[in-house]
Every structure is written in structure tokens, then in C-alpha cells.
Amino acid sequence: MTEPRRGRPRTPLLSRESIVAATLQVIDVEGVGAVGMRSVARALGVDAKSLYNHVDGKDGLLDAVAEQLLGGLVLPEPTGDARRDLHAIADAFRSRALTHPAAAPLVLTRQLSSLEGLAPVDAVLAVLLAAGASAQESVHLLRMLLATLIGTLLREVSAAPAFGGDERARREALQASGLSAVVRTAPYIAEFDRAAEFEYTVDLAITAVLDRIERQRSGPRSS
Template sequence: MTEPRRGRPRTPLLSRDSIVAATLQVIDADGVGAVGMRSVARALGVDAKSLYNHVDGKDGLLDAVAEQLLGGLVLPAATGDPRRDLHAIAGSFRTAALAHPQAAPLVLTRQLASLEGLAPVDAVLSVLLGAGASPEGAVHLLRMLLATLIGTLLREVSAAPAFGSDDGVRRAALEASGLPAVATTAAHLAEFDRGAEFEYTVDLAITAVLDRINLQR
């Protein structure tokens, strides 16, 4: 019986999808800062130089991940109710951000000129224009909404697992701070409900946006 032929293991077939998957693997394990051509190549078991046939360096890796995550963002169908539609879009962003918390900064802050990057922007602008905002006003309001959304989601995904829970120690410390306003609100400062905070913040921002549009009509 002929023994199997031995030799160097076959290099796995590379594709943009496999490279994105490996990059996400690195991000999930060690964060965005760990991403590089070498770290992704190690995850794939290939030479780093071979990646350049599919992506243009580290920025290309990060753009590819952001595009894939944004491409998976399910944008809700418009209902014609601006408040409901903006809430639904914000919820879609949150779902995408929480799917890969370590990659959330890419989803939320990476500026992309691709269809994946512009589709969510177009969705928000369409709602704002439909609500009566001027083109210039819609852009200002879009940026305000995105800044608010990015801020609250980055806080959520970057917080420690125990953030928001309290065994009474934090509340006691706040009450004993000697600061009147802090002591009065200690019970609420000591607790943090991530979902409730997100809804409150988004609703407040949307209310401000729609009020501004109504004032400018």
C-alpha cells in the first residue's frame, strides 16, 4: 500500500471574506488595536504578503470589517412616522454594535464611501427630509443624531461587565460624598440600565431634532 505523500501543508485559499472573518477574530479576541497584516495572517496561517492581493494594508482590513458589519445592518422599512423610523434605525445600529462589541468603534466611527457605509446615512437623511428639513438642515441634524448615537453606544460597549450594577457600596459612597446634588440622586447614579439609557438618550435626541424641524417650517 502506497503511503500518503508528505509535504508542506496546503495554504488555505484566501478571499476577502476569509480575511474579514480572520480580522474579526483578532478584533473579538484582542480589540481593534491588535489588527495588523501580520496578526491577521497568523490567524489565517498564511504569509502576510499574500493579504495584499485582497486588501490594501491595515486600513483596508478595517474598512472591510466595517463594510461587512454595516452591510449586515438591517435597515427597517420606512413607516412615514419620523419618530418611529428614527428610533428603528437607531435600534439597528445598536444591534450591529452589540453583535461585535470590540468592533463597534469601526461600525460607529469609520467613514466609508461605499454603499454599505452610505446606506444608513441615506436612510436617516430620507426621514429628515421627509419630515420637512431642508437639505442643509438635514445634514446638521444627521450629524447631531450620529454624534449622540455614537457617544451612547461607545459608552455601552466600552463599559466593564459590572458597570451599572450596585451592591449598595457605590450608593453609600455617593450619599456620603458631601455633595448635595450627588447625595440626593445617589440611588439613581449608582444604577445604570443600558437599554433604558439608550432609549432615553435616543428619544431625547429625536425630540430635539423634530422640534427643530417644526420650528424652521
């Protein structure tokens, strides 16, 4: 019987996909701040230098993760109902961003030059143009919607309830603050329903956008 050859263990086959998967593993366990060529190389069991054949340093790792997460975004088919379509795009974006909550800030804040970053932009612009907004106005409205969506999602993945603890403890702390407006609204400030906050914020933003489009289509009213 032939004995197996002895020698150095084989180096795992590297690819951009395997590197992204290892980077996500590091992020899920230790957070974005732990990402680096060495930490990802350790997760893969390879020398850090070998990663440079596939990514350009730490920024390359973070961009690759953001691109993969955005690339997995499944955009809904348009229905022709602007409110429903904008809400569906926002829901799809949220669902994808929260696939890896610790990595969500990468999807939400990194400036990507790849087509992955343009797909949701194109989907929103198409809805706005179909609703009657001009090209220039569509871009302004897009930026407002993105700022609102990104802001509420960043708060969802990063923020903690005021004063911590359970809802009852938060409410009691707020009511004892001595600040009249805070005391009056304490039961509601103490609530911390991420999904409900997202729904409220997105619905309000979409309502503002559609109202503005309708006013501009109607033109100035005669006195």
C-alpha cells in the first residue's frame, strides 16, 4: 500500500468569493473594525500576502463585501403604483442590509463605483419619473429618500434605546428627568420597535415625495 506523500499542507483555493465569505465571518463575529488582511487571512488559513492577488488591501475587502451584499438585492417588479413600488424597494433594501447586521453600515455608507450600487438608484428613479417628476426633480427626491432610508437603517443597526434596560425602566427614568416635554412623551420615547420606526419613517418620506410631485404637476394655483 502506498503511503500518502508527506509535506506542507495544501493551501486552500482562494477566490474573491471565498475571501468575501471570510470577511463576512470576521464582521459577524468581531465587527467591521476587526477586518484587515491578517484577520481575513487567519480565517482562511492562508498567508495575508496571498489575498492581494484578489483584493487591494482593507478597503478592497470592505468594498467587496458591500458589493456582494448589494449584488444580492432582489428588486421587486414594478406595479405602477408609486407608493407601493417605493415602499417595496425600501423593504427589499432593508431586508438585504440586515442579512448581516454588523456589515450593514458598509452597504449604507460606502461609495461604490460598481453597477451593484446603481441598481436600487435606477429602480427608485424609474418610479419617480413614471410618477411624473422631472429628471432634475427625480434626482433631488432620490437623494432625500436615500438619506432618509440610510439614516433610519443606520439607527436601526447601531442605536440602543435611551437609558438602556427594559421599556418600563426606560419610561421611569425618562419620567424622572424633570424635562416637561420628555416627561409628557416618556411612554413613547421608551418604546423601541425598530420595524415600526422604519415603517413610519419610510411611509412619511414617500408621502412627502408623492405630495411634492403632485403639487408640481398641478402647477401654481391661481389666487
